[in-house]
Amino acid sequence: MDLFEKCYQFSRANEIIAAGLLPYFLTIEENHGPVVRMAGHDVIMAGSNDYLGLSQHPEVIEGACQAAKEFGSSCSGSRFLNGTTRLHTKLEEELADFVGTDACLAFTTGYLTNQGVIPTLVQRNEYLISDKENHASIVAGALLAKALGANILRYGSNDMSDLEANLKTLPIDAPKLIVTDGVFSMSGRIVDLPKLVELAKQYKARVMIDEAHAVGVLGKEGKGTCSYYDLKPIKDVDLIMGTFSKSFASLGGFIAGERSVIDYIKYNSQAFRFSASMAPACVGAVRAALRIIRREPERVARLAEITNQVREGIKSYGYKIIEGITPIIPIIIGDDMATFGAWRKILDKGVFVNAVIAPGVPQGQQLLRVSLIGTFKQEHVDKIVTTIGEVGKELGLIA
Ligand SMILES: Cc1ncc(COP(=O)(O)O)c(C=O)c1O
Numbered sequence: 186m187d188l189f190e191k192c193y194q195f196s197r198a199n200e201i202i203a204a205g206l207l208p209y210f211l212t213i214e215e216n217h218g219p220v221v222r223m224a225g226h227d228v229i230m231a232g233s234n235d236y237l238g239l240s241q242h243p244e245v246i247e248g249a250c251q252a253a254k255e256f257g258s259s260c261s262g263s264r265f266l267n268g269t270t271r272l273h274t275k276l277e278e279e280l281a282d283f284v285g286t287d288a289c290l291a292f293t294t295g296y297l298t299n300q301g302v303i304p305t306l307v308q309r310n311e312y313l314i315s316d317k318e319n320h321a322s323i324v325a326g327a328l329l330a331k332a333l334g335a336n337i338l339r340y341g342s343n344d345m346s347d348l349e350a351n352l353k354t355l356p357i358d359a360p361k362l363i364v365t366d367g368v369f370s371m372s373g374r375i376v377d378l379p380k381l382v383e384l385a386k387q388y389k390a391r392v393m394i395d396e397a398h399a400v401g402v403l404g405k406e407g408k409g410t411c412s413y414y415d416l417k418p419i420k421d422v423d424l425i426m427g428t429f430s431k432s433f434a435s436l437g438g439f440i441a442g443e444r445s446v447i448d449y450i451k452y453n454s455q456a457f458r459f460s461a462s463m464a465p466a467c468v469g470a471v472r473a474a475l476r477i478i479r480r481e482p483e484r485v486a487r488l489a490e491i492t493n494q495v496r497e498g499i500k501s502y503g504y505k506i507i508e509g510i511t512p513i514i515p516i517i518i519g520d521d522m523a524t525f526g527a528w529r530k531i532l533d534k535g536v537f538v539n540a541v542i543a544p545g546v547p548q549g550q551q552l553l554r555v556s557l558i559g560t561f562k563q564e565h566v567d568k569i570v571t572t573i574g575e576v577g578k579e580l581g582l583i584a
Pocket residue numbers: 294295296297299320322366370395397398428429430436437438
């Protein structure tokens with residue numbers, strides 16, 4: 186059979202497009218912060234990860250422009266060879282200071298960070314113990330580690346008893362890394378980090394946490410999950426991973442920890458050495474965003490306030506949501522076409538949310554993922570809640 190036969194036979198996406206229900210790859214024609222233009226209509230963007238709304242901030246845009254003017258549009262190569270500018274090293278120092286570690290390394294994306302760090306650290310006869318709900322980039326890193334001879338174990342999401350049961354099966358002195366999302370990207374749940382750290386110490390494992398959805402959202406000044414639980418980077422959590430594509434309003438990723446470990450990754454990670462470095466404009470944008478986050482902690486507080494309002498509002502309509510405190514609000518629908526249908530009606534009424542089906546979530550847990558931006562005005566908050574409520578009633582999703 187021809188290799189491409191599966192491509193020629195793949196018709197699912199076109200069928201859903203023909204029904205006007207495909208919730209993916211929608212074109213944003215204009216972006217005005219919390220409101221974007223799609224298919225000729227203004228809609229409230231309740232499906233982005235720009236948690237602090239900084240992607241539209243004039244200082245962030247200026248930071249990107251200045252960096253591009255100074256260093257050009259691209260680094261045209263990897264950090265290793267010709268792609269390290271003084272902006273990259275400055276950003277790494279500033280981030281290490283922000284997250285509270287000795288050192289930090291900036292990768293080209295968050296995905297590449299996980300894919301690059303995990304197989305560099307965990308190899309033959311070593312163990313990776315990974316939460317089942319971890320992001321796809323951690324899974325990609327785990328697969329590469331496995332190809333290098335590492336042993337991969339997976340435990341039930343945020344299930345500390347299952348984590349312990351797995352740890353108990355391993356030799357106490359075997360090298361091991363527990364990896365987890367800080368805030369799980371689809372459920373919005375926060376990891377039980379205090380218990381995880383306790384188990385890691387008891388069973389002599391290192392800990393890496395993916396803070397993609399926690400930075401700018403949780404803890405003092407939005408420093409993330411460690412700060413939320415009052416745990417200490419390095420002392421309690423060995424490695425802090427993050428992305429620049431969410432609260433930092435740019436593109437790129439980072440890993441932060443002890444200097445010797447970060448240096449090891451720097452000289453040994455294939456994904457770091459063989460991929461072009463972050464473009465100067467991306468670095469300039471992150472540095473500006475970080476300055477704002479540190480200067481204006483009230484942005485994080487406002488996001489929490491909005492989150493509470495929207496969570497309570499959606500719940501008051503009788504929807505089944507995954508409880509929590511993060512600005513990721515999952516509304517369980519439980520079926521592909523019902524999820525797409527609700528998504529479409531909500532969009533037609535002027536609110537964009539994300540429709541998530543398998544493999545993003547397990548079958549039966551299909552959901553509408555509402556994610557919030559801290560710069561929403563009260564009118565946006567009210568409209569998101571009432572629109573989702575009205576559509577639920579119209580479609581019989583709620584009583
Ligand atoms: C938990 C988590 N980790 C990593 C990533 C990858 O980050 P990036 O968008 O920078 O590639 C994402 C992005 O969706 C994420 O949600």
